[in-house]
Amino acid sequence: MQIGEICSFFDQLLELEKFAADPSNNGLQLCFDSTAExxxxxxxxxxxxxxxxxxAAExxxxxxxxxxxSWGGGLRRWNGMAGKRLGTMFKNDLSLYAVHLPLDAHSKYGNNAVLANMINLEDREMFxxxxxxxxxxxxxxxxxLEPEVxxxxxxxxGKDFVxxxxxxxxSPVRRVAVISGGGGADGLESAVAAGADMLITGEFDHTMYHTVQECPIHVAALGHYNSEVHGVQSLQKLVQEKFGTDTVFIDVPTGF
Structure with a gap:
């Protein structure tokens, strides 16, 4: 398949048009020839x-x-760190496709959906x-179940969490909210209002501590990276099964 065809498939699958307000500049961010195989x-x-x-090595x-x-207004300087990243892609004819909030939200292939699968979450609703x-x-x-479980x-x-x-x-946990990455800080009060006994997220920050002490909700932070590795892995598996395309997952955990 052509690069453009693969990216169009992702655009439609992940419904990028619904996320016009997302400042993440979702979609094909760097491409040399969309008709290239x-x-x-x-x-x-x-x-x-x-x-x-x-x-590139692969x-x-x-x-x-x-x-x-590219985020918001995009890159304004093509030097330093940005220059090195882009230079590597230019030198190796490596195109770049990015998908942020649509991959958090997708009901089947998204980060939150996969995390929900891992804890056997039932009666699911978006919030x-x-x-x-x-x-x-x-x-x-x-x-x-107990929150630790x-x-x-x-x-x-074997992986760590906070x-x-x-x-x-x-009492044991029955109702659980899931928000991957750094969304937990903004979503904690929404989880409380929705009656969650526990929030599973990526990051736990200082501002969340007193909310947890003052409200009947536990928070588990898996690490930003660890909570958001699932979406791209789901897309990888889908591409392999649907198109038979050769793929590789590049694991560069940040520890956060």
């Missing part, structure tokens, strides 16, 4: 120098990421409007 696609969380170099034609290079689009998921656990299930076997427990919630 796409022999190999690299998938990664971030468009960084490390991922660009490894994608002879990929297209790099698909969750966090792109937490961000840039006028609901991107979080809230639902119920069939059998109430749910946090580990969402983080993955758990902040509320002194006002001493």
């Amino acid at each position: 796409c022999g190999k696609i690299a998938f990664a969380v971030d468009a960084a120098l490390a991922t660009a170099e490894r994608a 002879n990929a034609d297209l790099l698909v990421v969750h966090h792109g290079l 937490f409007a961000y840039h006028n689009m609901d991107i979080g998921i809230i639902g119920n656990i069939a059998d109430a 749910l946090a580990q299930a969402a983080a993955g076997s 758990l902040c427990k509320s002194p006002l919630k001493d």
